[in-house]
Amino acid sequence: MIELDRAGRSFKVKRALVHAVRDLSFRVEPGEFVGYLGPNGAGKSTTIKMLCGILTPTSGRVRVAGLDPSRRRTTLARRIGVVFGQRTTLWWDLPLKDSFELIRLLYKVDRKVFRERLDELVETLDLAEFLRTPVRQLSLGQRMRGDLTAALLHAPDVLVLDEPTIGLDVISKNSIRAFLLRVNAERGTTVLLTTHDLGDIERLCRRVMVIDHGRLAFDGSLEQLMATSPEETIEEVVTRLYTRTGQ
Numbered sequence: 001m002i003e004l005d006r007a008g009r010s011f012k013v014k015r016a017l018v019h020a021v022r023d024l025s026f027r028v029e030p031g032e033f034v035g036y037l038g039p040n041g042a043g044k045s046t047t048i049k050m051l052c053g054i055l056t057p058t059s060g061r062v063r064v065a066g067l068d069p070s071r072r073r074t075t076l077a078r079r080i081g082v083v084f085g086q087r088t089t090l091w092w093d094l095p096l097k098d099s100f101e102l103i104r105l106l107y108k109v110d111r112k113v114f115r116e117r118l119d120e121l122v123e124t125l126d127l128a129e130f131l132r133t134p135v136r137q138l139s140l141g142q143r144m145r146g147d148l149t150a151a152l153l154h155a156p157d158v159l160v161l162d163e164p165t166i167g168l169d170v171i172s173k174n175s176i177r178a179f180l181l182r183v184n185a186e187r188g189t190t191v192l193l194t195t196h197d198l199g200d201i202e203r204l205c206r207r208v209m210v211i212d213h214g215r216l217a218f219d220g221s222l223e224q225l226m227a228t229s230p231e232e233t234i235e236e237v238v239t240r241l242y243t244r245t246g247q
């Protein structure tokens with residue numbers, strides 16, 4: 001579903017070249033739920049931007065659902081849903097339901113199918129009482145549930161989440177985590193999740209990839225990650241991994 005083959009992305013900053021992602025190769029199969037970890041500046045957002053077609057790789061190859069994201073961005077948009085926890089993709093001044101209707105029109109989703117999907121998402125994410133509220137008046141947790149709904153209305157095969165639980169309280173976090181597990185289990189949606197919250201990883205991800213300095217530093221199951229140092233907590237294991245690769 002996701003395939004990177006020696007993908008790289010560099011940026012020219014003044015006269016220097018910053019290698020945000022180097023020689024990155026991995027595959028994510030349909031239905032997997034993968035955590036994508038790494039310290040600040042490791043290259044996670046750059047990877048995600050290449051997956052959505054926002055950034056073109058400067059070397060190597062990226063494929064999502066068999067498509068080259070930067071060349072087939074419009075076609076890919078129908079297969080992928082993306083949530084950036086740090087900023088909304090909803091229309092700031094519009095009531096939530098109007099944002100959803102605009103998404104229906106943009107993706108040309110059949111009215112009846114849309115209604116059914118929206119009803120289900122609104123019920124699961126408990127959004128009914130906020131549908132008429134402008135996005136700018138929503139709390140962070142309410143807004144995040146709105147963003148998740150928006151990302152799933154066109155029933156994508158792949159869901160890419162960039163810090164979807166950032167700033168949320170424990171209750172909101174737990175409800176979003178339960179929702180994501182359900183989407184993955186019931187719809188078979190492939191999920192790639194970037195987070196600094198290791199609770200997200202423990203609760204959600206069967207597989208974990210760690211990137212540092214643009215390179216893959218670990219790729220394996222959560223059990224394998226923990227088995228690298230059985231006495232340690234996940235925070236300790238990840239800290240050690242970040243420190244080691246950061247040297």
Ligand SMILES: Nc1ncnc2c1ncn2[C@@H]1O[C@H](COP(=O)(O)OP(=O)(O)OP(=O)(O)O)[C@@H](O)[C@H]1O
Pocket residue numbers: 011012013018019020021038039040041042043044045046047
């Ligand atoms: N547009 C850009 N121009 C120049 N350098 C960039 C650009 N985007 C990212 N970088 C650099 O690439 C590296 C990787 O950045 P990226 O945003 O992918 O990291 P990240 O893992 O998402 O970090 P964080 O956890 O802090 O969000 C950093 O050194 C960053 O400064």
